[in-house]
Amino acid sequence: MASVSEIDLHTHSRASDGVLDAAELVARAAARGVRVLALTDHDTTAAVADAAAAAREHGIDLVPGVEISTSWMGHSLHVVGLFIDPDCGILRTGLSDIRGLRGVRAETMARRLARVGLSDPLGTARAAAAGGVPTRTHFARAMVAQDFGADVAAIFRKYLRPGKPGYVRTEWPALEAAVGWIRAAGGRAVLAHPFAYRLSGAWMRRLLSAFVAAGGTGIEVVCGGGGPSAVESATHYAKRFDLAGSVGSDFHDPARRWNDLGRLRPLPDGIEPVWQGRIAV
Ligand code: AMP
Numbered sequence: 001m002a003s004v005s006e007i008d009l010h011t012h013s014r015a016s017d018g019v020l021d022a023a024e025l026v027a028r029a030a031a032r033g034v035r036v037l038a039l040t041d042h043d044t045t046a047a048v049a050d051a052a053a054a055a056r057e058h059g060i061d062l063v064p065g066v067e068i069s070t071s072w073m074g075h076s077l078h079v080v081g082l083f084i085d086p087d088c089g090i091l092r093t094g095l096s097d098i099r100g101l102r103g104v105r106a107e108t109m110a111r112r113l114a115r116v117g118l119s120d121p122l123g124t125a126r127a128a129a130a131g132g133v134p135t136r137t138h139f140a141r142a143m144v145a146q147d148f149g150a151d152v153a154a155i156f157r158k159y160l161r162p163g164k165p166g167y168v169r170t171e172w173p174a175l176e177a178a179v180g181w182i183r184a185a186g187g188r189a190v191l192a193h194p195f196a197y198r199l200s201g202a203w204m205r206r207l208l209s210a211f212v213a214a215g216g217t218g219i220e221v222v223c224g225g226g227g228p229s230a231v232e233s234a235t236h237y238a239k240r241f242d243l244a245g246s247v248g249s250d251f252h253d254p255a256r257r258w259n260d261l262g263r264l265r266p267l268p269d270g271i272e273p274v275w276q277g278r279i280a281v
Pocket residue numbers: 017042069134135136137152153156157252
C-alpha cells in the first residue's frame with residue numbers, strides 16, 4: 001500500500017494536450033487507484049467542471065488546477081496552481097492572455113513548419129487540438145501523422161526543441177505574475193517538474209528564492225518518470241526553501257507509460273504535503 005501514492009496532482013485532458021477527455025481521465029485515475037486527482041491543463045481550466053462532475057460519480061476528490069506557462073530569466077518554466085477558484089477574474093484574464101500568445105505562436109510555428117514541408121500545419125494542428133489550447137504537442141502529433149518522425153518524442157528532438165526549425169521563442173507572463181494569479185484565485189503555486197529545466201544548482205537556488213519571494217509555496221517532489229535520486233534532490237530543495245511537496249504524474253497519454261496514472265511513489269516523510277489542510281487523506 002505504501003509504495004504507490006493515491007494522490008496525483010498534475011494531469012492533462014484534451015482541453016490542452018492530453019488525449020483523454022475529462023470524464024475518461026477521471027475514470028482511468030479511479031480505476032488505477034487514484035483517490036485525489038488534480039486536473040492541471042496548460043493555461044486553461046475549461047475541463048475542471050466536467051472533471052469534478054465525473055469525480056463525484058467515481059467517489060474521488062478532484063482538485064481544481066492549472067499549469068501556467070511562465071518566463072523567468074529567459075527560461076520557460078511551468079507553475080502548477082492547485083485548489084484554485086476557476087471563476088477568479090484575475091486568473092481567468094491571465095490565462096486568456098496566455099492563450100492569445102499561444103494562438104499567435106501557433107501561426108508563426110505553422111509558417112516555419114510549412115517551410116520544412118508540413119502540409120496545412122495550422123489546420124492539422126488545430127484539428128489535433130480540437131478546440132482546446134494549441135501546444136507544440138499538437139503540432140508534433142500532426143507531424144507524426146504525416147510521417148515526419150516515428151513518435152512525438154522524435155518530432156520534438158528534430159523540429160520543436162530550442163534551436164530546431166519549428167521552435168518559436170515565446171515571452172510568457174513572468175513567473176511572479178502567474179504566482180500572483182494563483183494566489184488571487186485562492187490557490188497554492190507549485191513549481192512543476194523542477195528538473196525538466198536543466199538548471200545548475202546555483203540557478204535552481206536563484207529560481208527557488210524568486211519563486212518563494214513571489215508567493216510560491218510548493219514544489220513537485222515526486223514526478224512521473226522520475227527515479228529515487230530526483231525525489232531525493234527535490235526533497236533537499238523543498239526542505240532548504242521551506243516548500244510543501246507535491247506529487248504529480250504529468251499524465252497526458254496512456255501510451256506514455258512512464259507518466260501513467262497510479263504509479264507515483266508517495267511523498268517522503270518530513271515534507272509538508274501541499275494538500276495539508278485542504279483535503280483529508
Ligand atoms: P508548449 O507548452 O506548447 O511549448 O508544449 C509543451 C508540451 O510539450 C509539454 O507540456 C509536454 O507535454 C510536451 N513536450 C515537451 N517536450 C517534449 C518532448 N521532448 N517529448 C514529448 N513531449 C514533449
